[in-house]
Amino acid sequence: MTIKKMKTQAKRITVIGLGNMGAAIARLYLNKGYRVTVWNRSAEKAVAMQAEGAEIAGSPEAAVAASPVTIICVHNYSASNDALRHTAVEAVLNGKTLIQLSTGSPQDARDAENWLARFGAAYLDGAIQVAPEQMAQPDTTILLSGREETFQAQAELLAVLGGGNTYLGNNIGAAAAMDLATLSYVYGAYLGFLQGVLFVDSEQLDLDVYGKTVARMSASFGQFLQHQGKAIARQQFEVTQSPMSISLEAIDRIVDAAKTAGLHAALPELIAGLLHKATAAGYGNEELAALIKVLR
Ligand SMILES: NC(=O)c1ccc[n+]([C@@H]2O[C@H](COP(=O)([O-])OP(=O)(O)OC[C@H]3O[C@@H](n4cnc5c(N)ncnc54)[C@H](OP(=O)(O)O)[C@@H]3O)[C@@H](O)[C@H]2O)c1
Known part of the structure; x- marks a missing residue:
């Protein structure tokens, strides 16, 4: 296939799933001048998107057949399987690329890759790290995994969705695993934030001031976490700034x-x-990162 032909084909895209995120994705491609074919389980959302310039496919197989690349962004992998795992879809998969932007687990991604390989389709698994209104910003992050040649072939198309696309390698489960990791951080930090609300409330302090204070310290906390990640990766737990014993005192004080x-x-x-x-276990005089030895 010539580069010119590839570029012409890349201007067509199919989007399956027109919930909040899928509709935002379809709109971004429409705004960039792509020919966008859409399919959604509830037809009314596709009809609304038609008014914005999209072409409606009558079935998932017609949607996949319409473009070289299909992005699917539905509730989860189970919904994705409901939409796609039919013999009619399997019959049109050969030579196509599917980009999965529905959230799932590493095992979901592996199952999907194996299924698609059986029918000659290339596959990327992605995890969107932002809300729909934050798409297409210079720092919008989408984690992606799958075969490198597939990622490179779709890099331009994916750049429409944001400037922070992060390719995590050939392991198809990588994007979902990293998504689980970042979400674990978010929920852990969020619960800590709510614990802080209890203290702020207990002294009738201003929650706006608390929110601002947390936001101000978040950048340097991010740097601290990066440092902790490096210490864990290198198994270097000698103290560089403060030993675990200081955190022990702090947490006992909080309790x-x-x-x-x-x-x-x-x-x-x-x-x-x-x-x-x-x-x-004897880690009191090591870096706080040594706590990972207990979790492991
Ligand atoms: N919204 C966010 O902030 C955000 C951020 C990051 C990642 N994501 C991920 O993006 C994906 C989509 O999220 P969303 O916010 O767009 O969700 P949503 O607004 O709830 O939309 C869900 C979509 O899934 C479809 N769907 C659900 N069950 C289905 C089934 N059994 N068969 C076929 N289609 C089915 C729905 O179709 P109907 O219209 O027919 O119900 C709809 O198109 C999710 O995996 C989510 O985790 C979302």
């Missing part, structure tokens, strides 16, 4: 203060339990 004020204390108690275990 005591929460109990004294009659606040919910399950989260700090959980953290204190882990830090005491690490200290008992």
Whole structure:
């Protein structure tokens, strides 16, 4: 296939799933002048997208057949399987590329890659790290995994969705695994934030000021986390700034203060339990990152 022909084909794209995220994706391609074919389980969302310039496919197989590349962005992998795993779709997959932007697990991604390989289709698995209104920004991050040649072939098309696309390698499960990792961080940090709300409330302080203070310290906390990640990767737990014993004192203080004020204390108690275990194992004078040895 000539480069010119490839470029002409790349101007056509299919988007399956027109929920909040799928509709945002379809709109981005329409705005960039792509010929966009859409399919959605509930037809009314596709009809609304037709008014914006999209072409409606009557079935998932017609949608996949219409373009060299299909992006699917539905509720989850189970929904994706409901839409795609039919013999009629399998019959049109040969030579196509499917980009999965529905959230799933590494095993979901592996199953999908194996299924698509049986029918001659290339596959990328992706995990979107932002909300629909944050798409197509210079720092919009989508984690992607799959065969490198497939990623390179679709890099330009994917750049329409944002400037922070991050290719994680051939392991098709990588994007989903990294998504689980970043979400674990988000929910852990979020619960810590809510614990802080309890303390702020207990002294009738201003929650806006609390939010601003947390936002201000987040950039340097990010740098601290990067440093911790490197320490864990290199198994270098010698103290560089503050030993785990300081965090042990801090978390015990949080537990005591929460109990004294009659606040919910399950989260700090959980953290204190882990830090005491690490200290008992002899890591008290190591970098806080040594806590990973208890979790592992
Ligand atoms: N929204 C976000 O902030 C955000 C951020 C990052 C990642 N994501 C991911 O993006 C994906 C889509 O999210 P969304 O916000 O667009 O969700 P949504 O607004 O709830 O839309 C869900 C979509 O899935 C379709 N669907 C659900 N079950 C189906 C089934 N059994 N068969 C076929 N289609 C089915 C729905 O079709 P109907 O219209 O017929 O119901 C709809 O198109 C999810 O995996 C989500 O985790 C979303």
